[in-house]
């Protein structure tokens with residue numbers, strides 16, 4: 001069972017980093033296939049806490065070769081900052097591989113991200129401001145800069161000229177900013193070229209060969225299904241394919257090599273940034289969840305919006321991704337409640353919707369139809385088997401499983417590496 005995809009089910013921050021880390025000891029390769037340093041994964045190993053953005057979480061496991069796939073957008077300054085940070089803490093980062101086809105985030109992408117958001121005013125998306133959207137826009141517009149362009153100065157210069165041509169008009173005439181020179185960009189990018197060179201290769205070839213040998217490859221998705229540019233709550237999404245299909249296009253392996261699709265889902269829901277969120281809470285229950293779950297963004301430190309578990313959303317993600325297994329995280333956060341409401345359907349203008357409405361306007365107006373489940377008071381952080389859980393916690397998990405359309409294979413009961421209950425092995 002060598003090709004395992006990890007995807008977020010909701011709006012990100014479900015605990016994908018921890019799930020990847022969980023597989024780390026038994027995995028030879030971890031490839032990040034989408035997004036960039038908009039991601040923020042917190043991984044807790046013993047007393048050590050690591051925050052990863054651009055690097056795949058697998059880098060924390062010594063036996064893993066971490067790979068940044070072609071579907072990722074790479075900020076080179078962030079790449080080296082993150083690598084140096086890990087090395088200073090004794091993590092060996094020397095095996096990192098970087099796709100020659102990955103696109104580069106430059107200074108003008110970061111600038112455009114910020115000024116475009118400001119320009120949107122009330123219609124802001126609430127991006128992370130890392131230049132993600134503008135870098136992917138350039139890729140699709142065919143004016144992007146790729147990693148391999150660093151090794152041919154004349155090509156690099158031509159491409160930067162092409163990319164800046166229209167952008168400088170926009171920056172100066174529309175956004176009232178100073179223009180950006182070709183020289184400053186080329187100089188900055190070239191300053192990384194020799195450090196990048198040893199990492200760069202045909203990562204698609206490496207991964208296919210690894211799969212041929214029967215080695216385990218984990219495809220680690222950033223962001224999540226509801227932030228996917230095609231299947232999420234557009235336009236309040238990120239600009240990449242964060243769903244399972246993106247694992248193939250973003251890493252250069254065929255879809256038939258993806259054997260297991262593991263969806264990571266929180267036992268409740270959170271969202272950072274703007275956009276619809278039917279189960280969102282604005283009352284003391286919301287404050288209680290945010291406090292207990294420490295719901296502050298790893299990347300921007302923004303407070304996360306919080307709400308109850310949304311079962312139709314998980315069913316939607318199961319369909320879109322072909323999820324074979326769910327990892328239900330943060331069950332421990334719900335301890336201490338008399339009842340736990342779960343969204344089982346939506347109501348839009350008096351009409352019941354059992355599935356996620358196809359029209360965005362309906363989703364914006366959707367009110368959750370909530371069903372209460374009995375809570376539990378016992379501390380569950382020490383539970384290591386399903387039977388260790390109090391009966392009401394077991395019933396909550398089983399109810400979510402029934403509504404989600406796929407099995408819940410792993411349950412998170414704390415942030416630590418070993419704070420999990422494994423019901424079905426994710427690698428077998």
Ligand code: GDP
Nearest residue numbers: 013014015016017040041042330412413414415
């Ligand atoms: P990612 O972006 O999907 O990797 O998730 P983040 O790392 O942004 O956010 C998930 C947070 O929840 C991190 O701080 C994790 O350490 C923490 N976490 C993951 N699983 C569990 C769990 O089962 N219980 C608790 N209490 N925390 C968890």
Ligand code: IMO
Nearest residue numbers: 012013038039040126127128222223238272273
């Ligand atoms: P991980 O991998 C949560 C959100 C932003 C914003 C929208 C677009 O940690 O789950 P972008 O900068 O990508 O153009 O922002 O997407 N967003 C995330 N929210 N977790 C993430 O990553 C996110 N990456 C982007 O808040 O609403």
Ligand code: MG
Nearest residue numbers: 013040041298
């Ligand atoms: Mg995160």
